[in-house]
Structure formats: structure tokens, C-alpha cells
Amino acid sequence: MTLIASGIAIAVAVMLATMFPVLWDSVLLFTRIIVAVSTTFVQFIARGCAAKFPNWSLRFELLHSVIRVCTETYGERMATERHAQWIRAQSDVLGSLLGWFSCRRFNRSLDVVHFNGLEHVWLRNKQPRPKRLVVLYLHGGGFSVLSPRLYTSLGAELAATIERDLKQRSGRDLNVDVMLGLLRQTATRWYCFPSREGLAPSQIILAGDSAGGGLVMSTLLRVRDSKPEQLLLAAMLIAPAVDLSSDEPDAPHCFLSRAMCKAFSAAYHPNYSDPSTWEDASSAQCDLRGLPPVFLQLGRLDFIFQHGDRLASKANADGVTNWELDVHDDMPHVFSIFPSFVLPYAHVGVQKLSTFAAKSFLKGEDRDTRDARAN
Incomplete structure (x- = not known):
């Protein structure tokens, strides 16, 4: 299930990163997503393989980190x-x-x-x-x-x-x-x-x-x-x-x-x-x-x-x-x-x-x- 959720997170990342006409915008967003996903994994391991909050899961943390990076980087563009x-x-x-x-x-x-x-x-x-x-x-x-x-x-x-x-x-x-x-x-x-x-x-x-x-x-x-x-x-x-x-x-x-x-x-x-x-x-x-x-x-x-x-x-x-x-x-x-x-x-x-x-x-x-x- 973690692999499936990771795949969904990557699909979301690709979907959002490829919607910008300027190549640099897409590269910047995709790079930030990779960093966020990697950081989430490292923090998960550092916590003894425990989720950030009791009712979260690693799968949700990964997807959440991807969506958060997207909305923080170019969120205002989504309204156009x-x-x-x-x-x-x-x-x-x-x-x-x-x-x-x-x-x-x-x-x-x-x-x-x-x-x-x-x-x-x-x-x-x-x-x-x-x-x-x-x-x-x-x-x-x-x-x-x-x-x-x-x-x-x-x-x-x-x-x-x-x-x-x-x-x-x-x-x-x-x-x-x-x-x-x-x-x-x-x-x-x-x-x-x-x-x-x-x-x-x-x-x-x-x-x-x-x-x-x-x-x-x-x-x-x-x-x-x-x-x-x-x-x-x-x-x-x-x-x-x-x-x-x-x-x-x-x-x-x-x-x-x-x-x-x-x-x-x-x-x-x-x-x-x-x-x-x-x-x-x-x-x-x-x-x-x-x-x-x-x-x-x-x-x-x-x-x-x-x-x-x-x-x-x-x-x-x-x-x-x-x-x-x-x-x-x-x-x-x-x-x-x-x-x-x-x-x-x-x-x-x-x-x-x-x-x-x-x-x-x-x-x-x-x-x-x-x-x-x-x-």
C-alpha cells in the first residue's frame, strides 16, 4: 500500500509539475517535491518509523508533503x-x-x-x-x-x-x-x-x-x-x-x-x-x-x-x-x-x-x- 500511495504522490507531482509553460517552473516544483518526499522518509525513520501524528500513516504523510509543496510554491496559480x-x-x-x-x-x-x-x-x-x-x-x-x-x-x-x-x-x-x-x-x-x-x-x-x-x-x-x-x-x-x-x-x-x-x-x-x-x-x-x-x-x-x-x-x-x-x-x-x-x-x-x-x-x-x- 505504501508503494501505491507513493505512486499516487508521484502522479500528483508529475500532474502539477507539467502544467507550467515555463520549463524552469516545472523543474523547480519537481525538485522541491523530491526534497519533500525524501525529507518525509528521513523524518519517519528518525521517529522510529512512527507517523508524525498518531492517526496519520506514512502513505498519507508522503501525499500530504507533495500537495503542501505544490500549494506553497504555485498555489495561487491554481485559481487561474x-x-x-x-x-x-x-x-x-x-x-x-x-x-x-x-x-x-x-x-x-x-x-x-x-x-x-x-x-x-x-x-x-x-x-x-x-x-x-x-x-x-x-x-x-x-x-x-x-x-x-x-x-x-x-x-x-x-x-x-x-x-x-x-x-x-x-x-x-x-x-x-x-x-x-x-x-x-x-x-x-x-x-x-x-x-x-x-x-x-x-x-x-x-x-x-x-x-x-x-x-x-x-x-x-x-x-x-x-x-x-x-x-x-x-x-x-x-x-x-x-x-x-x-x-x-x-x-x-x-x-x-x-x-x-x-x-x-x-x-x-x-x-x-x-x-x-x-x-x-x-x-x-x-x-x-x-x-x-x-x-x-x-x-x-x-x-x-x-x-x-x-x-x-x-x-x-x-x-x-x-x-x-x-x-x-x-x-x-x-x-x-x-x-x-x-x-x-x-x-x-x-x-x-x-x-x-x-x-x-x-x-x-x-x-x-x-x-x-x-x-
């Missing part, structure tokens, strides 16, 4: 359209490859659907059942990069884990499908899509990580204010980007860089330096009352940890009582999305998400049953 297109294309290929194995492992089919001129991905159980539940997932990537296919492995594992939890809690076999939505438009642009599938709000949980988590919050706030009857059952946020104040403290053990995050914020919200323009793009400063239950998962080593921390504090200040906060002390940004063969602890994060989702789905069913009897 030319570089974003390149990274999206490469992440599409990598996600398709890893996702193929995950779909086989978790008995999922991958179906492509086009909506609003964009490609979205359905991950469905290969054995359809009468009752269908859905996780509508908005992926991360700084509002401009990464492909939804990169999240195929996470989606397949999450769906299978929720199905297992539902079986244990209710004794029934229920279908859980995951829709991986493309990020380049706000979720409200295609919020009506679930109704085309014959799905009721009580059958759907809205989820997202990083920038996608920020879009989840923006979506919830806009739907609450315009069509509250269409609010979905619940929401799950993984390290959401929800604060445009850009005053994050240094985070030496996270692969995000300050320059990259500022570039993404500027690309997403050009006037982000003016708080009067933020509105729901910075939901940590919004009124959070009247939203469905929210599960908020954070890693304390995350560069944008304070985004989620401030969001939770604002919810508490607003008197919100239906949120759950899940903090992991030695985890960096979006740790749950990494393949478990790279970071075994990622499954802990997925299981936490699954437990919340299963409980929410069953509560929604109970409420629908009571409403049907009352009518």
Missing part, C-alpha cells in the same frame, strides 16, 4: 482558468481510475447526467430497492478546480456505509444514492433537479466539503429565505469554506497555503475584502436560524479550521440547537475524502458522517409517517 482547467482534467482521470475500484468494491454503478449544461454523476446501488434516499454532494476545490469524479470513492463508501447503518438501525434494506454535483455553478441553479427525479425534500441530505461546504451553506440560506418549504432533510459540512475575513492563523501541518486560499477567495468573490458585499458567501457572519439539522466535521490542523469554528459559534449564538460538531484533533483539511488505503483514519470520518445521515433519514421517515397519519 488555464491552470484550473488542467487540474480539473487530471483530477477527472485520477478520480475515474480510483472510482472504478471503489464502485466495484461497494457495488455501485456510475451514471452521468447533464443538467444546466454541466455533467453530474450519480452513484447508485446496483440492486435497486423500493425506498430511495439521496445524498446530494457538492465537491470542494477552491470554487474553481477538481472534478466531481475525484469524489467517486468517497461517495461510494459513504453510500454503502449509510446503507449498512440504516440496516442495523431499522432492519430494512434501503437504497442510498449519491449525486456528485459539479461545482462551477451555485447549487441553487440546479436545486430543482431532485424534484425531476421524483424525490421529496425529506429524502435528501445536502453535503459538501471545503468550497462545496460553503455552497451548501449559501444554498440553505437562500432556500430558507425564498422557499423554506423546499429545505432538505439535513446537511453535512466537511471543513467548509464559510468565512471571507481571511485572517486565518498559520497551519504548518495542513496542505493548504495562504496564497492559494486568498486566490480562490478573490476568484469566487472579487470584492471579498469588503465585508458589506459578503452576504451568504460568508455564512459564518449570517443569521443561521431556521435551517435543517447540520453536521459539521472539522480537523483542528486545518488551515481554515476557524471557518467552521466560527460557523459553529455563530449557530450557538443564534440559539440553534440542531447542529452537531465533530472535531478531530490531529487531522488536516478534508481528511475524510482521502482513500482509506492512504489514510485509514479517513474511515472514522466517513463513519461519523454516515451515523448522522442514517439517524436523519430515519427521523425524516418517522416524521413523514406521522404527517400521513394526521392527514
Whole structure:
């Protein structure tokens, strides 16, 4: 597994190092990556072959070191359209490859659907059942990069884990499908899509990580204010980007860089330096009352940890009582999305998400049953 993870790290390095038109830029980045990987190995051996943190693995350390060097060296370039297109294309290929194995492992089919001129991905159980539940997932990537296919492995594992939890809690076999939505438009642009599938709000949980988590919050706030009857059952946020104040403290053990995050914020919200323009793009400063239950998962080593921390504090200040906060002390940004063969602890994060989702789905069913009897 270490060799496989090392191969993925090298593939990521080559992918990023070859996207620059100037040869010297590529040489510099690749050299820094080699130094970082070598240093990681040496430090691992010096610690007595122990990982940097108790819940890390050598495989994750290697990949983490590669990503960190890339974001620190040329992270701000990733927000430009030319570089974003390149990274999206490469992440599409990598996600398709890893996702193929995950779909086989978790008995999922991958179906492509086009909506609003964009490609979205359905991950469905290969054995359809009468009752269908859905996780509508908005992926991360700084509002401009990464492909939804990169999240195929996470989606397949999450769906299978929720199905297992539902079986244990209710004794029934229920279908859980995951829709991986493309990020380049706000979720409200295609919020009506679930109704085309014959799905009721009580059958759907809205989820997202990083920038996608920020879009989840923006979506919830806009739907609450315009069509509250269409609010979905619940929401799950993984390290959401929800604060445009850009005053994050240094985070030496996270692969995000300050320059990259500022570039993404500027690309997403050009006037982000003016708080009067933020509105729901910075939901940590919004009124959070009247939203469905929210599960908020954070890693304390995350560069944008304070985004989620401030969001939770604002919810508490607003008197919100239906949120759950899940903090992991030695985890960096979006740790749950990494393949478990790279970071075994990622499954802990997925299981936490699954437990919340299963409980929410069953509560929604109970409420629908009571409403049907009352009518």
C-alpha cells in the first residue's frame, strides 16, 4: 500500500509539475517535491518509523508533503482558468481510475447526467430497492478546480456505509444514492433537479466539503429565505469554506497555503475584502436560524479550521440547537475524502458522517409517517 500511495504522490507531482509553460517552473516544483518526499522518509525513520501524528500513516504523510509543496510554491496559480482547467482534467482521470475500484468494491454503478449544461454523476446501488434516499454532494476545490469524479470513492463508501447503518438501525434494506454535483455553478441553479427525479425534500441530505461546504451553506440560506418549504432533510459540512475575513492563523501541518486560499477567495468573490458585499458567501457572519439539522466535521490542523469554528459559534449564538460538531484533533483539511488505503483514519470520518445521515433519514421517515397519519 505504501508503494501505491507513493505512486499516487508521484502522479500528483508529475500532474502539477507539467502544467507550467515555463520549463524552469516545472523543474523547480519537481525538485522541491523530491526534497519533500525524501525529507518525509528521513523524518519517519528518525521517529522510529512512527507517523508524525498518531492517526496519520506514512502513505498519507508522503501525499500530504507533495500537495503542501505544490500549494506553497504555485498555489495561487491554481485559481487561474488555464491552470484550473488542467487540474480539473487530471483530477477527472485520477478520480475515474480510483472510482472504478471503489464502485466495484461497494457495488455501485456510475451514471452521468447533464443538467444546466454541466455533467453530474450519480452513484447508485446496483440492486435497486423500493425506498430511495439521496445524498446530494457538492465537491470542494477552491470554487474553481477538481472534478466531481475525484469524489467517486468517497461517495461510494459513504453510500454503502449509510446503507449498512440504516440496516442495523431499522432492519430494512434501503437504497442510498449519491449525486456528485459539479461545482462551477451555485447549487441553487440546479436545486430543482431532485424534484425531476421524483424525490421529496425529506429524502435528501445536502453535503459538501471545503468550497462545496460553503455552497451548501449559501444554498440553505437562500432556500430558507425564498422557499423554506423546499429545505432538505439535513446537511453535512466537511471543513467548509464559510468565512471571507481571511485572517486565518498559520497551519504548518495542513496542505493548504495562504496564497492559494486568498486566490480562490478573490476568484469566487472579487470584492471579498469588503465585508458589506459578503452576504451568504460568508455564512459564518449570517443569521443561521431556521435551517435543517447540520453536521459539521472539522480537523483542528486545518488551515481554515476557524471557518467552521466560527460557523459553529455563530449557530450557538443564534440559539440553534440542531447542529452537531465533530472535531478531530490531529487531522488536516478534508481528511475524510482521502482513500482509506492512504489514510485509514479517513474511515472514522466517513463513519461519523454516515451515523448522522442514517439517524436523519430515519427521523425524516418517522416524521413523514406521522404527517400521513394526521392527514
